[in-house]
Amino acid sequence: xxxQEPLLSVRELSVAFKMRDCxxxxxxxxxxxxxxxxxxxxxxxxxxxxxVTGFAIINLVSRPGYISGGQVFFEGRDLATFSEEEMRxxxxxxxxxxxxxxxxTLNPVLTIGQQMIETLKAHRHISKxxxxxxxxxxxxxxxxxxxxxxxxxxxxxxxxxxxxxxxIAIALLTSPSLIIADEPTTALDVTIQADIMELLLKLCExxxxxxxxxxxxxxxxxxxxxRIAVMYAGRIAELGSTExxxxxxxxxxxxxxxxxLPQKVERRKRLNQIPGNMPSLQERPPxxxxxxxxxxxxxxxHREIPRLEEKNGGLVACHMVKDAAGxxxx
Amino acid sequence: MSDFIEIKNLVKRFDISGGLLEEIRFKGGIHRKKTVxxxxxxxxxxxxxxxxxxxxxxxxxxxxxxxxxxxxxxxPESGEVLYNGTRVDNLSSSAIKPWRxxxxxxxxxxxxxxxxxxxxxxxxxxxIRFHFPNVSRSExxxxxxxxxxxxxxxxxxxxxxxxxxxxxxxxxxxLARALAVKPEFIIADEPIAALDVxxxxxxxxxxxxxxxEQGLTYLFISHDLSVVEHISNRVVVxxxxxxxxxxxxxxLYTDPKHPxxxxxxxAIPRFGSEGFNHLRLPGDVPTPINLPTGCVFxxxxxxxxxxxxxxxxxxxxxxxxxxxxxxxxxEGRLEWL
Ligand SMILES: Nc1ncnc2c1ncn2[C@@H]1O[C@H](COP(=O)(O)OP(=O)(O)O)[C@@H](O)[C@H]1O
Ligand SMILES: Nc1ncnc2c1ncn2[C@@H]1O[C@H](COP(=O)(O)OP(=O)(O)O)[C@@H](O)[C@H]1O
Ligand code: SF4
Ligand code: SF4
Ligand SMILES: [Mg+2]
Ligand SMILES: [Mg+2]
Numbered sequence: 001x002x003x004q005e006p007l008l009s010v011r012e013l014s015v016a017f018k019m020r021d022c023x024x025x026x027x028x029x030x031x032x033x034x035x036x037x038x039x040x041x042x043x044x045x046x047x048x049x050x051x052v053t054g055f056a057i058i059n060l061v062s063r064p065g066y067i068s069g070g071q072v073f074f075e076g077r078d079l080a081t082f083s084e085e086e087m088r089x090x091x092x093x094x095x096x097x098x099x100x101x102x103x104x105t106l107n108p109v110l111t112i113g114q115q116m117i118e119t120l121k122a123h124r125h126i127s128k129x130x131x132x133x134x135x136x137x138x139x140x141x142x143x144x145x146x147x148x149x150x151x152x153x154x155x156x157x158x159x160x161x162x163x164x165x166x167x168i169a170i171a172l173l174t175s176p177s178l179i180i181a182d183e184p185t186t187a188l189d190v191t192i193q194a195d196i197m198e199l200l201l202k203l204c205e206x207x208x209x210x211x212x213x214x215x216x217x218x219x220x221x222x223x224x225x226x227r228i229a230v231m232y233a234g235r236i237a238e239l240g241s242t243e244x245x246x247x248x249x250x251x252x253x254x255x256x257x258x259x260x261l262p263q264k265v266e267r268r269k270r271l272n273q274i275p276g277n278m279p280s281l282q283e284r285p286p287x288x289x290x291x292x293x294x295x296x297x298x299x300x301x302h303r304e305i306p307r308l309e310e311k312n313g314g315l316v317a318c319h320m321v322k323d324a325a326g327x328x329x330x
Numbered sequence: 331m332s333d334f335i336e337i338k339n340l341v342k343r344f345d346i347s348g349g350l351l352e353e354i355r356f357k358g359g360i361h362r363k364k365t366v367x368x369x370x371x372x373x374x375x376x377x378x379x380x381x382x383x384x385x386x387x388x389x390x391x392x393x394x395x396x397x398x399x400x401x402x403x404x405x406p407e408s409g410e411v412l413y414n415g416t417r418v419d420n421l422s423s424s425a426i427k428p429w430r431x432x433x434x435x436x437x438x439x440x441x442x443x444x445x446x447x448x449x450x451x452x453x454x455x456x457x458i459r460f461h462f463p464n465v466s467r468s469e470x471x472x473x474x475x476x477x478x479x480x481x482x483x484x485x486x487x488x489x490x491x492x493x494x495x496x497x498x499x500x501x502x503x504x505l506a507r508a509l510a511v512k513p514e515f516i517i518a519d520e521p522i523a524a525l526d527v528x529x530x531x532x533x534x535x536x537x538x539x540x541x542x543e544q545g546l547t548y549l550f551i552s553h554d555l556s557v558v559e560h561i562s563n564r565v566v567v568x569x570x571x572x573x574x575x576x577x578x579x580x581x582l583y584t585d586p587k588h589p590x591x592x593x594x595x596x597a598i599p600r601f602g603s604e605g606f607n608h609l610r611l612p613g614d615v616p617t618p619i620n621l622p623t624g625c626v627f628x629x630x631x632x633x634x635x636x637x638x639x640x641x642x643x644x645x646x647x648x649x650x651x652x653x654x655x656x657x658x659x660x661e662g663r664l665e666w667l
Binding site for chain 1: 388389496498526527528529530531532534535538539553555556557559560561563579580593594596597598599600601602603604605606608610611614615
């Protein structure tokens, strides 16, 4: 049976920043696929390259950064071949972004209704009346109480959680097939975070949208995503089903992260810790970026960057992880 | 064992009225209208020697204000703070000085709390000089080296500046600065919030190690409920400037009584748990400027009744030792299974 082509296919994507005296590679050969209606979590610590990856997918890397290699296919087409006009259309219509700070999306001097209608008119031939109706229905979808009244209010009249709901409503306006959400609940309190994440999950299912959820929070991602990609120092260390990452993580970094969770040891006892820090862009070693912190490292690890390869049903970039099925496996 | 730190009925308000002139213009008259933030509305609890008590609650509920009142950065409107039996909340700035050495604070952002123009050595020397002006240069140097070792920063790096360190190392240096004056009690306000997960574990271990070695007492503030569950002996839950519940960690996490505690704990994202089934609270947290009457949680509480809307619930001590401020719990009408 022929597998349907993925909605989003990221192939060996690299992003570099041109600094005064050097070029720093922030994202280094990242590859993953995302099928229609599927939810993929991209986790990693700050500086791992998650946000830059997100921006690169929609071709919005800002200077001094630039895409230095690889390709992004969306609905089968290489985004590099798109004109700026086409790209704008993709960003408004087919892919929506949600950021940690709702004010990245919202305009403080326009009412919610004005910005929703503006968004719609920019991407659709639609009457004002129709646009209003659609805006109202999306506000209802994100459970904003008394939406008619809310349409006439300004962003500052909403709480942080409500603003993020409005951003989600705006993201829904054009019925995109992909939402890229970059730390959408990181600034919110836990009770509001749970509400927003639950909402996002529900909407993705109902509207058959795919989700790329970028976050540093392993717990949140495990609640929402079907697959998880663990990013470390600009590369994907491991990618697998959420179930596999939770129960049988393969990469030493993933294993270390999970072991360090407080619930893994008795209360008031020392936590398992990973020694050291993630290397900064300037100090990445020649081979595996996790080398300095890894208990399993061998001689080859220092020399050669491990490639992301299929092992034991998941993808992992580690020289020391053996594939139980061996090379024969199809 | 009696309490080492006693916090009694702390009330703290902030007057945020604009300038006088602006208000006269605004009101078109001479009446000055006050806008007051009710940041703490009578918070009481105690901390035993060598214990970790954590304070949790959503942003704006008064955690940092509480910490600052306890360490006398703020003067509370009313209430008392006792340190080993002595009142310290009403001391003058000079009289508080000896207590300041015993009580030290560590902040969330090690970037903002370390002076970028001071080396690690200068940063650590300053509090030693301030609190112990009579120590010799070589004693002070020894102390600097000792605390650097205690927090796991190589004393050879004493000439370096904060920007030369990672976030985790900077937080170690902040902790070293607190330890330099041999405190007994450390207030840590979100000390790991700015750090990555793999670094959080390192810093939490350091906190726990130091407590064990030096018998330190901690007031720990964090919005990370899983971390709090791990490191605390007892936990205070706050909402809108009021204490909801104060209980042993296990008691609280396995059997929360206050309706807000129940909602809050149910929302903790748990690694490996698929989907959501938290208790949903209607509406938003009200502003602390117009405090609700009665129980501050009544507008969002599924169990609110007439009395809740009218009467502020008192802190009652239940049979199992926990403290809870809820009419429903007191009346026995909230019997959780
Ligand atoms: N405008 C920029 N100039 C230089 N370096 C940048 C810029 N933006 C991001 N970087 C670097 O790229 C790396 C990845 O950043 P980012 O994708 O934001 O990380 P994450 O989202 O995982 O926290 C970081 O080391 C960061 O310092
Ligand atoms: N210096 C201040 N001036 C005015 N209002 C303040 C001040 N500090 C805190 N507040 C207000 O007091 C309330 C409690 O704040 P805070 O103690 O910082 O909460 P938390 O640390 O739990 O987030 C908030 O409404 C906050 O806006
Ligand atoms: S490649 Fe080597 S250093 Fe890298 S994670 Fe695997 S074992 Fe460790
Ligand atoms: S006092 Fe009433 S409103 Fe407040 S938490 Fe208890 S039941 Fe709910
Ligand atoms: Mg980011
Ligand atoms: Mg605070």
